[in-house]
Amino acid sequence: MNNIEPLIEFKDVSKIYHMGDETIRAADHISFKIYKGEFIAIVGQSGSGKSTCMNIIGCLDVPSEGEYFLGGNNVGKMNTDQLAEIRNKMLGFIFQQYNLLPKLNLEENVEVPLMYAGVPKAKRKELAMKSLEGVGLAEKANHLPNQLSGGQQQRVSIARALAGTPSVILADEPTGALDSKTGREVLKILQSLHKKGNTIVLITHDNSIAATAQRIIRLEDGHVVYDGPSDNPDAFVHSEFGLHAGDGGEEE
């Protein structure tokens, strides 16, 4: 597997923020490679640098130092337009708060990223319906988001993320707003997408959710402190206190 090109590569990436005299390294010399078909969870406590990494992976931000390659493209060298283009072409986003547009029906919501990607109207509709079918919500295509439960809304947002067949699905705390049963259903969908060959990067502070991934990258203070399989108990040890935090749901 190591002789194929990684889909995502962080090469000594740092993100530095200046706050007055203070310098914060939100990401501090981070390196990792993610290959096609992997299901990875990036975990860590509040302030460890998860969102910072997510924003860079998602081409919403660029590194201050080091290099980020997505599909072999050096993202750090791109301007805003190029970032938007690679984002539309390669990435599908799933957010904690679904981010569905309230005045658009489900089918129209799923069409939105396809519109940005320049897909013609008729094709958009076809892809959106197919994607809604995939999450079992085709028969509600004409409903508005607020006519659905939270879990159903998150399934729509999964359909939206998948509609353009992205290379990578980025999910930031996708179960954060759901009760645990509905959250498990959403995780099952992510697992089945992984089985179908999709590449998934899941961001979460919750170890029990991270455990559904294949591989864990654990961050502490902007550093990678673990990168390996999720079935290794070390994946869930917090190095500072040596605790096994397997219960999940802990908030800082």
Ligand SMILES: Nc1ncnc2c1ncn2[C@@H]1O[C@H](COP(=O)(O)OP(=O)(O)OP(=O)(O)O)[C@@H](O)[C@H]1O
């Ligand atoms: N725009 C910014 N300006 C200054 N400091 C920032 C900025 N964004 C993040 N930071 C700092 O960088 C560090 C990492 O933040 P980040 O948001 O990546 O953490 P996180 O792991 O996503 O936390 P959470 O679980 O609370 O979402 C924190 O110390 C944070 O205060």
Ligand SMILES: [Mg+2]
């Ligand atoms: Mg965050």
